[in-house]
Amino acid sequence: MTYRMRRLAMALSVALLAGCTQHTPPRAHDTIKFSHGTHLRQGTQCTHCHAVIRPSGVLAPGIAPADATPQTADEALAAMPLRVQGGAPKNPKMPTEAQCRQCHTKPEEQRCGFCHTHPEAADTFASEGHGLHFDHQAHSGRHADVCMRCHGVDLSQSSVSSFEPRIPPMRSCTQTCHAEDLSALHCSRCHTDLHRYPKPDMRVVRHPPGFLHQHGARARASDGLCSQCHEPTFCSDCHTASPNVSADLLAPMDVTRQFIHSADFRARHPSEARLDQATCLRCHGPSFCDGCHRETGVGGGVGQSSPHPPGWLDPLSPRGHAREARRNILTCAACHESDAERLCVPCHRVGSIAGNPHPAGFGVGIDPNQRGVCRVCHTRSP
Amino acid sequence: MCAALCGVLLTWLAPSAVSADAFDQPEHVVVRHDTILNYAPRYELRIDDAAASSAARFWHRVQQLPLYDRVTLDADGLAHGALDVHIMAWGAGDLTLPADRQLASGDFAVAYARAKVLEPISVWGGRRFLTWGLPGGLHLDGIGIEQRSAMGLHFEAIAGRPVGSVFTPIGAHSEYVEPTVAYGARLGYERPGQLAAGVSFLERWGHGIATNRTVMATVAYRSSDRLDMLATSTFDMGAGLEEARAQVAYLVSDAIEPDLGIVHADPQKLLPSWSILSMFAADVYDEGVLGVTMRLSRAVSTRLELAGRRAYLPGGQHDDVHFGHRADAILRYVPVPKEAEFIVELSRRDEATTTLDVGRVGASFRAYRRLRIAPEVGAAIDENAQKRTALLVRGSAELPFGSRWSSVLTVDLARTPVALAEVRSMLRVSYRFDSGGP
Numbered sequence A: 001m002t003y004r005m006r007r008l009a010m011a012l013s014v015a016l017l018a019g020c021t022q023h024t025p026p027r028a029h030d031t032i033k034f035s036h037g038t039h040l041r042q043g044t045q046c047t048h049c050h051a052v053i054r055p056s057g058v059l060a061p062g063i064a065p066a067d068a069t070p071q072t073a074d075e076a077l078a079a080m081p082l083r084v085q086g087g088a089p090k091n092p093k094m095p096t097e098a099q100c101r102q103c104h105t106k107p108e109e110q111r112c113g114f115c116h117t118h119p120e121a122a123d124t125f126a127s128e129g130h131g132l133h134f135d136h137q138a139h140s141g142r143h144a145d146v147c148m149r150c151h152g153v154d155l156s157q158s159s160v161s162s163f164e165p166r167i168p169p170m171r172s173c174t175q176t177c178h179a180e181d182l183s184a185l186h187c188s189r190c191h192t193d194l195h196r197y198p199k200p201d202m203r204v205v206r207h208p209p210g211f212l213h214q215h216g217a218r219a220r221a222s223d224g225l226c227s228q229c230h231e232p233t234f235c236s237d238c239h240t241a242s243p244n245v246s247a248d249l250l251a252p253m254d255v256t257r258q259f260i261h262s263a264d265f266r267a268r269h270p271s272e273a274r275l276d277q278a279t280c281l282r283c284h285g286p287s288f289c290d291g292c293h294r295e296t297g298v299g300g301g302v303g304q305s306s307p308h309p310p311g312w313l314d315p316l317s318p319r320g321h322a323r324e325a326r327r328n329i330l331t332c333a334a335c336h337e338s339d340a341e342r343l344c345v346p347c348h349r350v351g352s353i354a355g356n357p358h359p360a361g362f363g364v365g366i367d368p369n370q371r372g373v374c375r376v377c378h379t380r381s382p
Numbered sequence B: 001m002c003a004a005l006c007g008v009l010l011t012w013l014a015p016s017a018v019s020a021d022a023f024d025q026p027e028h029v030v031v032r033h034d035t036i037l038n039y040a041p042r043y044e045l046r047i048d049d050a051a052a053s054s055a056a057r058f059w060h061r062v063q064q065l066p067l068y069d070r071v072t073l074d075a076d077g078l079a080h081g082a083l084d085v086h087i088m089a090w091g092a093g094d095l096t097l098p099a100d101r102q103l104a105s106g107d108f109a110v111a112y113a114r115a116k117v118l119e120p121i122s123v124w125g126g127r128r129f130l131t132w133g134l135p136g137g138l139h140l141d142g143i144g145i146e147q148r149s150a151m152g153l154h155f156e157a158i159a160g161r162p163v164g165s166v167f168t169p170i171g172a173h174s175e176y177v178e179p180t181v182a183y184g185a186r187l188g189y190e191r192p193g194q195l196a197a198g199v200s201f202l203e204r205w206g207h208g209i210a211t212n213r214t215v216m217a218t219v220a221y222r223s224s225d226r227l228d229m230l231a232t233s234t235f236d237m238g239a240g241l242e243e244a245r246a247q248v249a250y251l252v253s254d255a256i257e258p259d260l261g262i263v264h265a266d267p268q269k270l271l272p273s274w275s276i277l278s279m280f281a282a283d284v285y286d287e288g289v290l291g292v293t294m295r296l297s298r299a300v301s302t303r304l305e306l307a308g309r310r311a312y313l314p315g316g317q318h319d320d321v322h323f324g325h326r327a328d329a330i331l332r333y334v335p336v337p338k339e340a341e342f343i344v345e346l347s348r349r350d351e352a353t354t355t356l357d358v359g360r361v362g363a364s365f366r367a368y369r370r371l372r373i374a375p376e377v378g379a380a381i382d383e384n385a386q387k388r389t390a391l392l393v394r395g396s397a398e399l400p401f402g403s404r405w406s407s408v409l410t411v412d413l414a415r416t417p418v419a420l421a422e423v424r425s426m427l428r429v430s431y432r433f434d435s436g437g438p
Helices: A003-021 A036-041 A073-079 A097-101 A136-140 A146-151 A158-162 A170-174 A179-183 A211-221 A223-229 A232-237 A265-275 A277-283 A286-296 A321-327 A329-336 A340-344 A372-377 B002-013 B054-058
Strands: B028-039 B042-045 B059-062 B067-077 B083-093 B104-118 B121-130 B138-148 B153-162 B164-166 B173-175 B179-191 B195-206 B209-223 B227-236 B240-250 B256-265 B284-295 B300-312 B322-333 B340-350 B355-368 B371-382 B390-401 B405-415 B422-434
Touching (some): A170 A179, A179 B179, A211 A223, A211 B195, A211 B209, A211 B227, A223 A232, A232 B067, A232 B083, A232 B104, A265 A277, A265 B355, A265 B371, A265 B390, A286 A329, A286 B164, A321 A329, B104 B173, B138 B179
Antiparallel strands (some): B028 B067, B067 B083, B083 B104, B104 B121, B121 B138, B153 B179, B164 B173, B179 B195, B195 B209, B209 B227, B227 B240, B240 B256, B256 B284, B284 B300, B300 B322, B322 B340, B340 B355, B355 B371, B371 B390
8 A cells, every 4th residue: 555545544534533523512402490389389370371271361460461462572572482483482381481571570580590401592491292182271161170180289288389280191081081082992082193102101002022922912802902003004014915025124223123023034934833833824824835835946746856854755754744744734734735635635545555534433523515625535416 | 682682782883972073083194105125035946966066956046136115004084084094005026037937016915995984983995904803813805894982892894805925036915815705793892901802703715615713702901000811712613722822910010020821722723624734633732831021120121931832632642742842031121212222032942843042132223323223133043953043143224314214224144044144135215204293
């Protein structure tokens, strides 16, 4: 390598390292310092600040409505929420700075840092985004003790100083007025989007490790519940005749999801099929195995490319097909589903080398017209 | 008595059970689109006596590079909440395959529309996957009627033609194979979070024979956030019990939940009766399972599971009984939000004649800005046949661009029973639009 090339390589390396280590300082995240308890203790009503929530829409005496038409430019600026000038506030249920300033008039309360944790990047209240359709006015109109009924505690308790409103749990809705909505799975009446909830937070549905093995039974019992979070096409990501791309390869970043066909299942599927015979047939049906095995040349007859060991057709051989078929008939079905009549019946019929296939009392209770195998020899009379 | 029963039924079905404003379901549309370029060689077993090595003598590599395109639409609440439409369709083409092989393929995996004709009654038509009816579910081209009452009762009836899948070199596609008609009904009760129970009956015909008359019953019950029970059984009215499963879990504390389960499976009865193979005797399996799930923290959970298995030939001799075992361990780290996630899975399964050890370790984390990478290693060792040992080393990287697009590149290094070493890769570009969120 020439000196010039070495310098070029070094410069590129430095540039690459610099690019990788380029550090963007984290943006200050401003929050509003506020204590509900302190305000409540001093007799402030909830609707003094959360005016838009008030049922009547009329604000308490002495409090200017948030949407009152300002008379001067200063009033207009003061009434305008920070950082959203010209647009809607992030959360219209929250008070504007102008509303706060109507009570907080002392000089020390005029400092930005009195309310803002990061005044240099002052922001308004963050949108909490609970993902709910909720009409406060429709609900509060039904109850006399409006806000505290859902959000609060008993105001007579000493804990009022440290009180912070809680978001009512779902059961407070579904065990009272919305019980029928829960039973009918009308989740979307309240929830705008259930997908946003982290699954560990879902109380009614749990997906612990190993859930894969019971998801079928759970879905059978309650497919309506599954579809509240998962789109109906979600099942078909796996449960479908689909491209030759396994589900785990379609979602390689979701490493904690468990798939039946994970980690190169195709390579180990012979062993898997032997271990749990019912697993494959539950979804695929014998014709699926048959089709693939024929396509790849595996099976479909005891010919030159037969995968069977020597002595396979010898009924006395310990490696004969009879023992294996008894142990694992689905493995036979993987290749011989469509040609079983041609392959099995010539030997397994009355008078042939394998003898009478019917044990004593075989015909009792069997309708030959309801069994495909019977029809091979016992054709239906017209 | 009959009149009273009809009265109860009519009351239950009465449209007034849920007020008309149930139609006011907000519109929610999710569109997904994936374009996938997948390089994964296939192998065909052909005898080539002139080949130098024994491997080359039998297995012949077929290079292929198919391009897949998949579109998914889930639209709920259309027409003022009265109409849902769900479609998943895919198409594939491969110009690297010889002209006499399948060059193009495609299919509708799901395509149905559901209309709420008279709340709470809805009807649907099209191609749909049903979770009930047969073990593993049922794909059906047909029609159905559903009703979910405010009491939690749920009734569903379906009729149509079952859809099977047929393999082709570039993708299995649906086809009408064997079964010609299926119809059935399901009755269920649901109290979300506490009780879900259902019983269904499905009759399936093929080759002029009623091949399945399957009754499935499932109960899932949870009491006081402590006791969790799940029981399901599948019974064919002609063949008898196909499979049954029961599991009881008890939440000892917020962190520990042991469970006990039993499984019975008669795989031979899962074969449809038109198949000649359904007449041959095959082993029946009984399994007892003891497990424990531990939530070590909000993000870390683990599960240990031990199972003993007995396989026997019904009516067979004593020496036909063989015993096996299964041991599974899973450790999972899934924080909220998912900045990084991690899993270790180990499984050992022994069935007297076959022993398989499977392990997988995977992680996914943000490497740089929006770039996420996911390394994964998997291994499967068949102790009875070392040549069947399979190894997989996978590296994936995902880079979102814009708010709705993402690209994923996956490279696999694999050792399989057929190929001692091979490289596969997949490039996927995905788009997701969700009218209800980002």
